[in-house]
Amino acid sequence: MSAAQPQLGITLFSLTAEYKAGKYTFEELLARTASEGVGPGVEFVGFQMIRTYPEVTDDYATRLRRLFDEHGLVPTCLDANVDIGRRRDRHMTDEETAEYLRVQMVTAKKLGFPMIRIQFGAKPGAIRLVAPIAEEMDVRLGMEIHAPHTVDHPTVVALRELYEEIDSPYLGFIPDFGSSARAVPAGAIALQRRLGVPEETIQKILDVRAEVSRGEREAFAARRELMESLQSEGASGDALQFAWRSLTLWGLQPPELWAEIMPRVLHIHGKFFGIDENGDEPSIDYATIMRVIHEASYTGTIASEWEGANWTPHPDGFAMVRAHHAMMKRYLAAA
Numbered sequence: 001m002s003a004a005q006p007q008l009g010i011t012l013f014s015l016t017a018e019y020k021a022g023k024y025t026f027e028e029l030l031a032r033t034a035s036e037g038v039g040p041g042v043e044f045v046g047f048q049m050i051r052t053y054p055e056v057t058d059d060y061a062t063r064l065r066r067l068f069d070e071h072g073l074v075p076t077c078l079d080a081n082v083d084i085g086r087r088r089d090r091h092m093t094d095e096e097t098a099e100y101l102r103v104q105m106v107t108a109k110k111l112g113f114p115m116i117r118i119q120f121g122a123k124p125g126a127i128r129l130v131a132p133i134a135e136e137m138d139v140r141l142g143m144e145i146h147a148p149h150t151v152d153h154p155t156v157v158a159l160r161e162l163y164e165e166i167d168s169p170y171l172g173f174i175p176d177f178g179s180s181a182r183a184v185p186a187g188a189i190a191l192q193r194r195l196g197v198p199e200e201t202i203q204k205i206l207d208v209r210a211e212v213s214r215g216e217r218e219a220f221a222a223r224r225e226l227m228e229s230l231q232s233e234g235a236s237g238d239a240l241q242f243a244w245r246s247l248t249l250w251g252l253q254p255p256e257l258w259a260e261i262m263p264r265v266l267h268i269h270g271k272f273f274g275i276d277e278n279g280d281e282p283s284i285d286y287a288t289i290m291r292v293i294h295e296a297s298y299t300g301t302i303a304s305e306w307e308g309a310n311w312t313p314h315p316d317g318f319a320m321v322r323a324h325h326a327m328m329k330r331y332l333a334a335a
Helices: 012-020 026-036 058-071 094-111 124-137 154-166 186-194 199-213 219-232 237-246 255-260 286-295 317-334
Strands: 007-011 041-045 074-079 115-118 140-145 171-175 268-272 301-306
Touching (some): 007 012, 007 074, 007 317, 012 041, 012 301, 012 317, 058 094, 074 094, 074 301, 094 124, 171 268, 186 237, 199 219, 199 237, 255 286
Parallel strands (some): 140 171
16 A cells, blocks of 8 residues: 555444453454454544553553554554543533543553544633643644534534644544435444334434435434424334434535545544445445545544444454455545
8 A cells, every 4th residue: 555545444442342242352352453454553442441541550551552562553543531521510621621631641642642532522722721731742632523513513613723723733633434424324224123113203314314414404403303303202212312313423514525624634533334245335425535535645544433233233343344444445546
């Protein structure tokens, strides 16, 4: 692969179902990542994989770095959390949020990660406070743009403006391609039918999503109105969850819009829900997305993130990530 192209990797979040079921230990996940050839880049959620997170001992850090070296893997991004609701009485202040992030940055540094994934719970005031710490520690901060947010959402626009003002290479974005889903995954729809959700309810949810997609309704307002309507009809919890996901987790941003932020992209979440018999992701327009990435001359990591285990009877995350890598390589070669 050309040095001018992005590097491929995995977020171990793709293996959540199997990890929770006890199929693999954390150490086995790393070993299998190497043997399956779905690295070399490895990302994981700190709170999911490290019992003592957000802190780690020096011994733990040494052992983990040794494991990465032994398997020829590269730590790419540590997924931090911005839990502003940790207190019962109020949200964390900007100062408390900055300190919470600082602790996680210390851990990332000890483990050899060059950046942490952050979330929109970190307000602009907290970002201002933590930016000089990031430069001092040499740990970058990547704000994840995850559905239902889009590059032109007011929250994201405000952060884009802040990034332009501060203009630090340590501040950037992590696009999650779930924000550009052109369709609800077929597996998710099939699951609703297996759960007994009435066909007319499923269609009502899909119709509202289609209206939002055509620009006829605003996504957040449509979601609220749809949830209220379904509740008044006595819809099941499964139906309500499906409705929420349809207008939240499977975003509607045109994939071409990612180009607007590519100069400040530090890392990418290659979200996908399935790979069809043609080797494509039917729910996300990867042909366009990979062209945008290529035209931006992005050379960072794309971490494959599979989120189809919820409706897959016998999930095999590694097989799915292998197929996802093959698809991305094909589109990159075409680009």
